[in-house]
Amino acid sequence: MEGASGLPKGFATGTASGTFVSVEAPKLGKLPIKGTIIQLTNGPTNNWAAVYTSNRFPGAPVIVGRKRLAAGGPLNALVINNKVSNVCSGGDGVADSELVCESVARALNLNEGGGASTVLPSSTGVIGWRLPAKELASDVVPKAVENLDDTSGLDAATAIMTTDRWPKLRSKTLKNGARIVGIAKGAGMIEPNMATMLSYIMTDATIPKARMQQMLSSIANVSYNSMSVDGDESTSDTVVIVGSNHFDDTDETEFEEALTEICKGLAADIVRNGEGTGHVMRVEISNFPGSNLEARRLGRHIVNGPLFKCAVSGNDPNTGRLAGSVGAYMGQYNKDGAVEKMTLSLGGRTIFKDGKFVLEGDDVERELSEHMAGAQYDEHSDYPPHQKFVEIGVDFGSGTGSGAATVLGSDLTGEYVVVNADYRS
Amino acid sequence: MEGASGLPKGFATGTASGTFVSVEAPKLGKLPIKGTIIQLTNGPTNNWAAVYTSNRFPGAPVIVGRKRLAAGGPLNALVINNKVSNVCSGGDGVADSELVCESVARALNLNEGGGASTVLPSSTGVIGWRLPAKELASDVVPKAVENLDDTSGLDAATAIMTTDRWPKLRSKTLKNGARIVGIAKGAGMIEPNMATMLSYIMTDATIPKARMQQMLSSIANVSYNSMSVDGDESTSDTVVIVGSNHFDDTDETEFEEALTEICKGLAADIVRNGEGTGHVMRVEISNFPGSNLEARRLGRHIVNGPLFKCAVSGNDPNTGRLAGSVGAYMGQYNKDGAVEKMTLSLGGRTIFKDGKFVLEGDDVERELSEHMAGAQYDEHSDYPPHQKFVEIGVDFGSGTGSGAATVLGSDLTGEYVVVNADYRS
Numbered sequence: 001m002e003g004a005s006g007l008p009k010g011f012a013t014g015t016a017s018g019t020f021v022s023v024e025a026p027k028l029g030k031l032p033i034k035g036t037i038i039q040l041t042n043g044p045t046n047n048w049a050a051v052y053t054s055n056r057f058p059g060a061p062v063i064v065g066r067k068r069l070a071a072g073g074p075l076n077a078l079v080i081n082n083k084v085s086n087v088c089s090g091g092d093g094v095a096d097s098e099l100v101c102e103s104v105a106r107a108l109n110l111n112e113g114g115g116a117s118t119v120l121p122s123s124t125g126v127i128g129w130r131l132p133a134k135e136l137a138s139d140v141v142p143k144a145v146e147n148l149d150d151t152s153g154l155d156a157a158t159a160i161m162t163t164d165r166w167p168k169l170r171s172k173t174l175k176n177g178a179r180i181v182g183i184a185k186g187a188g189m190i191e192p193n194m195a196t197m198l199s200y201i202m203t204d205a206t207i208p209k210a211r212m213q214q215m216l217s218s219i220a221n222v223s224y225n226s227m228s229v230d231g232d233e234s235t236s237d238t239v240v241i242v243g244s245n246h247f248d249d250t251d252e253t254e255f256e257e258a259l260t261e262i263c264k265g266l267a268a269d270i271v272r273n274g275e276g277t278g279h280v281m282r283v284e285i286s287n288f289p290g291s292n293l294e295a296r297r298l299g300r301h302i303v304n305g306p307l308f309k310c311a312v313s314g315n316d317p318n319t320g321r322l323a324g325s326v327g328a329y330m331g332q333y334n335k336d337g338a339v340e341k342m343t344l345s346l347g348g349r350t351i352f353k354d355g356k357f358v359l360e361g362d363d364v365e366r367e368l369s370e371h372m373a374g375a376q377y378d379e380h381s382d383y384p385p386h387q388k389f390v391e392i393g394v395d396f397g398s399g400t401g402s403g404a405a406t407v408l409g410s411d412l413t414g415e416y417v418v419v420n421a422d423y424r425s
Numbered sequence: 426m427e428g429a430s431g432l433p434k435g436f437a438t439g440t441a442s443g444t445f446v447s448v449e450a451p452k453l454g455k456l457p458i459k460g461t462i463i464q465l466t467n468g469p470t471n472n473w474a475a476v477y478t479s480n481r482f483p484g485a486p487v488i489v490g491r492k493r494l495a496a497g498g499p500l501n502a503l504v505i506n507n508k509v510s511n512v513c514s515g516g517d518g519v520a521d522s523e524l525v526c527e528s529v530a531r532a533l534n535l536n537e538g539g540g541a542s543t544v545l546p547s548s549t550g551v552i553g554w555r556l557p558a559k560e561l562a563s564d565v566v567p568k569a570v571e572n573l574d575d576t577s578g579l580d581a582a583t584a585i586m587t588t589d590r591w592p593k594l595r596s597k598t599l600k601n602g603a604r605i606v607g608i609a610k611g612a613g614m615i616e617p618n619m620a621t622m623l624s625y626i627m628t629d630a631t632i633p634k635a636r637m638q639q640m641l642s643s644i645a646n647v648s649y650n651s652m653s654v655d656g657d658e659s660t661s662d663t664v665v666i667v668g669s670n671h672f673d674d675t676d677e678t679e680f681e682e683a684l685t686e687i688c689k690g691l692a693a694d695i696v697r698n699g700e701g702t703g704h705v706m707r708v709e710i711s712n713f714p715g716s717n718l719e720a721r722r723l724g725r726h727i728v729n730g731p732l733f734k735c736a737v738s739g740n741d742p743n744t745g746r747l748a749g750s751v752g753a754y755m756g757q758y759n760k761d762g763a764v765e766k767m768t769l770s771l772g773g774r775t776i777f778k779d780g781k782f783v784l785e786g787d788d789v790e791r792e793l794s795e796h797m798a799g800a801q802y803d804e805h806s807d808y809p810p811h812q813k814f815v816e817i818g819v820d821f822g823s824g825t826g827s828g829a830a831t832v833l834g835s836d837l838t839g840e841y842v843v844v845n846a847d848y849r850s
Contacts, residue, residue: 022796027787053712054756056764058779082742088748088781127780134756248777272539306731307655320552323482323513331479339481355482356513359554370832414839417735 004171006152010042010244012150015159016143020132022084029046033132035140036159037104038200039148040244044074046117046246047206049213051220053237060086060093060131061121064101068120072209076118079104079141080160086123086410087194087235092403097121098131103137107145114425122238124162124196125184143391144347153202160198162273167271167383172258177207178247179317180255182262186229188272190405196234199266201241201259205250211302215256216241220290223263226296227408229274233302239263270406272385276416278313279375281409288403289337293415295403302392312390313411315365315376317368318349319344326394341397345370348391384398429596430579433604435467440584441568442646445557445667447509452678458508458557460565461584461780463625464573465669469543471500472631472670474638476645485511485518485544487661489526493545497634500667501543503625504529504566505585510621511548511556512660516623521558522546524545528562529532532570549610549621562753563728565702578627582608585623591810593694597683600613605680606686611654611695621651621659626666626684630675633740636637641666648688649720652833654699664688695755697802697835701841703738704800707832709815713828714762722826726754728834734788736817738836740801742793744769744776751819759812766822772796773816 007013014037019030045164050069052062068075079100082169086093110118125133151153157167164186171181184199207215220239241259271280283302288295302308311318320369322344346368351358375388385389389408432438439462444455446544475494477487493500500774504525526541546558574580584593589611596606609624632640645664666684696705708727713720727733730750736743747769755764769777770791776783800813814833 027797048771050773055752056748056755057752088777088782115562115716127749231730232732233756234752235749235752253635304731305656305658305835306727306729306841311841320512324480324552326656327480330481331658352513356515412731412842414842417738417837417839417842418729 005152005169005181006179007150007153008039008202008244009246010179010204012038012039012041013153013156013204014144014146014148015155016140016147018135020135022129026130031083033081033136033140034159035136035145036080036156038078038143038202038242039075039108039355040242041150042244044113045243045245046074046077047209047243048075048153048238049209049216050238051216051236053233055233055237056236057235058086059123059236060097061123062238063094064121065238066099068117070289071113071117071266074118075106076110076113077104078120078122078240078242079111080122080198081136081140082160082162083125084123084129084131085125085127085236087127089128090131090332091130092270093131096131097123099133100136100141103141107142110141114377120240123197124198124236127235152330153181153183158292160185166271166273168266168273170265170269172262173207174258175251176247176249176255178250179203180205180262184266184270186273196236197270198236199224199239199264202244203241204244204246205255206245206248207243207252207255208252210245212241212250215259219260219263222260222297222406223267226299226406227267227271228300228303229271229410239253239414262305265364267418268387268408270400271410272307274410276413277375277410278413279372279390279411280409281312281392282406283392283394283409285394285403285405285407287398289396289401290334290406292403292405294334295405296407297333298326298329298394299405300409301325302394303407306412309410309412312372315369315372317346317372319346319357319364322392323352323357339395341400343395343397345393348390366387375383430577430594430605430606432575432578433606433669434671435462435465435629436627437466437573438462438578438581439464439569439573440580441565441572443560443565445560447554449554455767456508458506458561458565459584460561460569460572461505461581462531462569462626463503463581464577465501465667467669469501469538470668470670471499472634472637472668473666474641475663475665476641478658478660479641480658480662482513482660484548485522486548487657488519489522489546489602494544496542498539499543500507501535501538501546502529502533503545503665504549505547505623506561506565507585507587508553509548509556510550510552510661512552513631514553514555516555518556518836522548523555524558525556525561525566527626528691532567536575542680545665547623547661549623549661552660564829578606578608585610586629587701589698591698593698594690595687595690595694597682597687599630601672601674603675604628605630605683605687607691609691609695611698613642614674621660621693624649624664626687626741628666629669629671630671630680631673631816632668632675632677632680636677637666637668640684642652644685645850646721647685651724651831652692652696653725653728654696654835693812693833696835699835701838702835703802703838704797704815704836706737706817706836708817708819708832708834710819710828710830710832712823712825713830714821714826715759715828717830719759719826720830721757723751723754723819724830724832725834726750727819728832732838734835737797737840740794740797741809742771742790742797743772743783747784748777763821763825768818768820768822768843770818771816
């Protein structure tokens with residue numbers, strides 16, 4: 001264990017690289033692929049939980065993972081690869097994914113304790129290509145197992161990156177000494193078809209499986225499901241939490257608060273990491289006339305609107321676009337919700353109330369613009385990156401409703417377009 | 426009457442310019458403003474209909490227009506201004522809008538036949554600023570009335586433009602000689618806060634008011650409501666049809682078909698006119714497991730997804746992003762709809778079926794990319810602009826459902842971002 005990135009007790013991670021030739025794009029020649037293994041070093045655990053994408057065309061690893069989750073069996077390891085996401089390919093993606101799990105079981109000698117069914121797979125990368133399962137199984141997995149190490153989580157956080165700007169790792173140590181360490185790869189979208197968000201949380205606290213699932217599902221809604229870079233859930237989005245059960249005196253309330261903080265932090269890191277992201281917006285919705293889910297949808301609508309995203313990228317406090325976006329959403333999806341008492345704020349300053357814009361003098365405009373500029377990311381000088389947000393408030397007014405949400409999103413820059421318009425090969 | 430742009434009998438249009446100083450932005454100095462009047466030259470008509478934005482923060486002219494529509498009274502004229510949209514401003518926007526209508530009534534001597542209540546107002550421009558109603562009433566409106574002319578609709582089509590690339594006018598002459606002429610201003614979004622779509626349709630056919638409203642509401646769904654440039658309905662979107670009742674032998678079926686063609690054409694023109702638009706996408710959804718409205722929402726989701734929009738701008742046939750977008754929408758909003766029989770096509774070629782991507786060789790990739798490049802707009806050489814589309818098919822398979830929609834949208838280019846990120850002043 002070493003500082004903030006030190007792994008919880010009972011975990012080791014190992015990574016390795018290999019190459020493969022894609023069946024679908026043989027002309028590209030040998031392509032690099034990375035494999036990462038997260039091992040429970042003291043044997044299998046029943047205490048794990050997962051939340052998967054709601055996308056209707058899920059990748060094969062998601063299908064396999066859902067099967068493991070439904071079966072309720074124990075886990076010994078997780079295996080993650082980049083480069084090929086194993087989604088809707090021409091071959092038998094589930095069989096390919098199982099083949100990789102079998103190789104992990106073999107390398108870790110798990111075959112007497114459930115074998116491949118205790119290994120949880122994930123893939124991220126190009127959609128539609130066949131997973132190079134043979135290469136992963138014969139070459140990458142054995143090397144990754146050789147490299148297993150129980151010190152830092154940073155290697156794994158780095159290995160699962162695709163085009164993320166920085167590795168994403170957040171951790172907390174609880175009062176009883178138990179650790180929670182979360183890593184994530186982001187939804188940078190920079191590499192076409194690599195829209196995947198993956199996050200793995202390791203803990204040595206003992207939290208019963210059912211409680212763990214309940215916590216993760218609920219926390220996922222206010223963290224991973226409350227951010228948007230590109231508007232869509234990918235075909236592979238996956239969040240997994242695994243416990244190695246070393247601290248059975250863990251306070252569940254303290255654990256849940258720490259887990260919430262870690263997941264919210266990783267979600268913010270994912271948005272901030274998107275290549276081409278200049279600003280991270282944080283929209284706080286309160287007193288919404290509807291459910292939290294609907295409030296979250298309004299938040300996603302705001303942060304996904306291209307006009308408003310462009311205004312934010314230029315530090316333009318374009319309050320008209322913000323009010324227009326809220327009005328359009330409410331007109332389409334919440335016709336009867338009261339909007340008469342709504343106030344909008346930017347950087348803490350009220351910009352709209354009683355159905356009208358608050359008159360903006362030049363000084364106020366400058367102040368709002370400065371708030372936005374202060375939250376801007378400068379690729380050339382900002383390291384370590386700051387954690388500032390463009391703060392947007394949408395309050396429907398006391399008594400209007402009880403829905404609430406906090407949603408994060410990114411601006412829209414020319415860099416984003418250039419990178420995402422590039423031809424894939 | 427002169428050729429394709431000739432006005433129907435009983436109509437005249439006039440335009441004029443003026444200047445004003447904005448209360449909210451006095452430092453900008455004198456700003457130009459344009460006024461356009463559409464007059465019914467043979468007296469008032471009861472046969473008119475309108476469809477307004479569903480945005481919950483509508484502009485004052487929309488509030489006034491809805492009041493006129495509900496009252497069911499006759500119309501003598503329409504008055505439209507650019508530069509200030511009269512939305513949610515600090516003053517009394519409705520009184521400002523009525524003041525302009527009164528000036529039109531005065532200039533046209535309508536005061537014995539209902540006066541201002543027979544004049545329908547529209548405004549487009551900056552949100553949140555006060556309408557310069559006095560300047561419009563005392564200066565612009567009288568000049569526009571002096572300029573009234575019953576020949577071409579092109580002057581009015583040009584005067585209502587903001588940053589549209591070209592004026593938008595479509596017309597048809599029916600078998601009995603009746604004319605339908607539609608003009609529109611687009612949702613180019615280039616000028617911040619000018620998201621407004623306005624369209625006015627003039628006809629000398631006699632169509633009873635109730636039938637006219639029914640046709641317009643239904644046709645608006647498959648034309649203006651089936652396109653998206655920026656994802657949102659603006660605070661001012663307005664479509665009006667007015668009849669001067671010269672041809673009472675008009676075949677209603679023929680009329681409805683012609684009106685549909687005109688409105689669909691104007692909707693396509695609006696998307697194509699958006700500054701920064703390189704391609705227009707046309708998404709055809711069929712056998713959708715839900716209503717036409719839901720099918721339309723899926724279509725709008727596809728054409729509004731920034732990742733797919735970027736791919737289209739780069740002529741990248743990124744089939745993964747398309748399938749990912751459909752899967753994400755269905756997972757969020759149509760969990761139980763069957764997706765198993767869905768096929769996707771691009772440029773008429775099947776790219777996805779039976780839950781898998783159809784293997785794409787390099788030749789197919791090139792063919793798909795060429796289809797996209799063929800529909801690209803070249804600002805420097807394409808005049809008159811072509812009318813080609815990037816054709817996308819989403820067919821849920823025979824027997825899955827009866828929902829259908831055709832939705833138009835634009836790609837996402839660096840030019841769009843640059844223009845929309847610029848500070849307003």
